[in-house]
Amino acid sequence: MTPTLAEAAVVSIMVAWYIIRYRYARRSRRTPIARSARGPRETVLLLISLSGLGFVPLIYVATGFPAFADYPFQPALAWLGLVFAIAALVVFRLTHKALGRNWSISLEVRENHQLITAGVYRHVRHPMYTAFWLWAVAQALLLPNWIAGFAGIIGFGTLYFGRIAREEQMMLDSFGDEYRAYMQRTYCIIPYVY
Numbered sequence: 001m002t003p004t005l006a007e008a009a010v011v012s013i014m015v016a017w018y019i020i021r022y023r024y025a026r027r028s029r030r031t032p033i034a035r036s037a038r039g040p041r042e043t044v045l046l047l048i049s050l051s052g053l054g055f056v057p058l059i060y061v062a063t064g065f066p067a068f069a070d071y072p073f074q075p076a077l078a079w080l081g082l083v084f085a086i087a088a089l090v091v092f093r094l095t096h097k098a099l100g101r102n103w104s105i106s107l108e109v110r111e112n113h114q115l116i117t118a119g120v121y122r123h124v125r126h127p128m129y130t131a132f133w134l135w136a137v138a139q140a141l142l143l144p145n146w147i148a149g150f151a152g153i154i155g156f157g158t159l160y161f162g163r164i165a166r167e168e169q170m171m172l173d174s175f176g177d178e179y180r181a182y183m184q185r186t187y188c189i190i191p192y193v194y
């Protein structure tokens with residue numbers, strides 16, 4: 001593994017992510033929204049996450065900025081990063097397949113929204129966020145730069161911790177006891193751990 005290949009891997013995650021979600025984004029746009037918890041706060045959180053996983057690493061790959069935060073490249077870390085990146089994309093694809101037209105980039109419940117509790121949603125109730133955490137860790141392992149590498153963890157972490165309670169409240173408001181029972185028998189993002 002070389003620094004250039006590691007950078008190519010980081011850009012590949014972004015491209016693959018876009019390709020995977022594209023179909024679902026189109027389909028879900030056609031499904032009317034019944035309840036929305038979207039607002040300025042959500043938009044800001046999404047932008048912070050997009051910067052950390054997108055703009056900051058892209059600028060680093062394109063220009064090398066901020067070079068002062070570089071540290072020596074470790075091939076073993078980068079290989080591990082590649083494993084995390086592949087895992088992120090596999091989980092990401094599975095969550096999109098499972099959610100289907102119930103998917104949304106933000107906090108929205110659609111008309112005839114179905115609560116999905118099978119497949120990747122069986123043991124963990126936020127597997128798509130698991131995928132984003134895997135991606136953020138992959139970025140940190142692949143880019144030997146304290147700022148560009150860790151921007152994903154900071155950016156997605158801000159979205160995750162700023163959103164999760166509101167998302168669960170929205171699901172409770174929509175699905176009531178069904179979601180409460182689902183919460184009781186599942187983990188948040190890591191099976192059997194958290």
Ligand code: SAH
Pocket residue numbers: 095099102103104105106107108109110114115116117121125126127128129130167171
């Ligand atoms: N938090 C989930 C989904 C993220 S996408 C995950 O990490 O996998 C966000 C949208 O998914 C929300 O607007 C919500 O309406 C929907 N959603 C979240 N959990 C769901 C579930 N178990 N079944 C159906 N839709 C769900």
